[in-house]
Amino acid sequence: MLAALFSSSRFFSSSSYLRRSSIPSFHRSSIRSMADSAFKKIQIQRDDTTFDAYVVGKDDAPGIVVIQECLYRGKVGLDTAEAQHLMDGLDWQGAVKDIRASVNWLKANGSKKVGVTGMCMGGALAIASSVLVPEVDAVVGFYGTPSSELADPAQAKAPVQAHFGELDNFVGFSDVTAAKNLEEKLKASGVAHEVHIYEGNGHAFLNRSPEGVSRRKSMGLSDEDEAAVELAWSRFTSWMKRYLV
Numbered sequence: 001m002l003a004a005l006f007s008s009s010r011f012f013s014s015s016s017y018l019r020r021s022s023i024p025s026f027h028r029s030s031i032r033s034m035a036d037s038a039f040k041k042i043q044i045q046r047d048d049t050t051f052d053a054y055v056v057g058k059d060d061a062p063g064i065v066v067i068q069e070c071l072y073r074g075k076v077g078l079d080t081a082e083a084q085h086l087m088d089g090l091d092w093q094g095a096v097k098d099i100r101a102s103v104n105w106l107k108a109n110g111s112k113k114v115g116v117t118g119m120c121m122g123g124a125l126a127i128a129s130s131v132l133v134p135e136v137d138a139v140v141g142f143y144g145t146p147s148s149e150l151a152d153p154a155q156a157k158a159p160v161q162a163h164f165g166e167l168d169n170f171v172g173f174s175d176v177t178a179a180k181n182l183e184e185k186l187k188a189s190g191v192a193h194e195v196h197i198y199e200g201n202g203h204a205f206l207n208r209s210p211e212g213v214s215r216r217k218s219m220g221l222s223d224e225d226e227a228a229v230e231l232a233w234s235r236f237t238s239w240m241k242r243y244l245v
Contacts, residue, residue, distance in 0.1 A: 005065045005102050005116050039066065046101035053102055058110075065102045067095075092150050095125050100133045113137040113244045117236065120144050120204065123162070124173070127182070130156040130191070138243035140236050143174040143203050145182050153185040159192040161239040163232050165201035167221065174203060192243075196235060198228040206232060 039054035044065075054066040103114045115138035118126040123144030128151035130139040140161045146153070153160070164179040172178055179197055186193035198205060202221040204212060206229055213224070 004067065004118065004122070005099070005106060005114055044098075044101050044105050046097050051098055051101075053105075065106060067098055067102055090121060092125070092128075092147075096128055096132050096150075099125060099129050100135065103129075103133055103135045107135065115139065115240045115244050117240075118142065118144070119206065120174070124150075127151070127153055127156075127160060127162065130158040130160050138240060140239055142206060142232070143168055143170075145173060145178050153182055154188040156186060156189040156191045156193075159239070159243050160186055161194045161196075161235065162186075163196050163198065163206075163235070165203055165205045166197050166199045167202040170203055194235070194239070196232070198225070198232065201225055201228050205229065 039056050042053055042055055043050045044053050051067070054064075056064050099116060103116070106114045114136060116126045116129045116133070116136050117140040118124070119142040121144055123141035124146045125144075126139050126141040127144070128146040129136050131146075131151040131153065134157060136158045138159050139156075140163075142163045143165060145162075162179065162182055164174055164176065166176060168174045168176070170178075176197060179195055183193070183195040186195070202216065202219075204216070205225065207213075207216075208229065
């Protein structure tokens with residue numbers, strides 16, 4: 001699961017900086033390795049607690065916050081039972097509060113606009129933030145939708161782009177039916193939105209780490225579709241640039 005926030009201006013200011021940044025390689029390396037090399041570790045306060053986050057960019061306009069190193073310290077649930085176990089153990093309301101605190105931290109430190117993105121549970125949280133975090137300016141979610149108890153996308157207030165694999169079998173969370181239900185709710189919200197479904201791809205199709213590829217193959221998924229991966233990232237980049245710059 002990934003939860004990350006992107007900010008405006010200097011992060012999306014030029015194509016050359018974009019190529020040097022972590023966006024195109026987000027699916028090729030772990031958050032831990034990026035945090036160790038390019039990211040500065042910080043702590044963000046919310047309520048009566050603090051949590052770890054990582055930033056990159058200039059001090060007066062940080063470009064990204066990665067929240068709590070995926071909240072599960074790099075764990076990725078690829079099969080239904082494992083993903084359900086991780087989801088059941090997540091404090092969803094607390095995670096939304098972490099996102100809001102991070103958005104506000106970015107804006108207090110020089111970022112005029114902030115977008116939220118995430119994968120799997122992070123994708124569900126990103127979409128939930130479009131409903132529950134009024135300071136968010138744009139959202140991109142990958143293969144995840146929030147439960148009705150957490151947030152109703154029909155009440156979204158920020159532009160939402162969402163990505164799903166056609167073969168995703170996480171029923172009610174990220175399968176095609178969930179994707180289409182999300183699209184209907186976003187239509188009702190009136191916000192700008194896009195919902196993309198990638199033919200022949202399953203859950204976590206952006207995860208190109210050796211572990212992710214190996215585990216998908218062990219599950220009988222052969223969705224090694226680099227064209228779909230690059231298309232999804234290009235759509236992500238265009239969306240964030242449209243609403244954050």
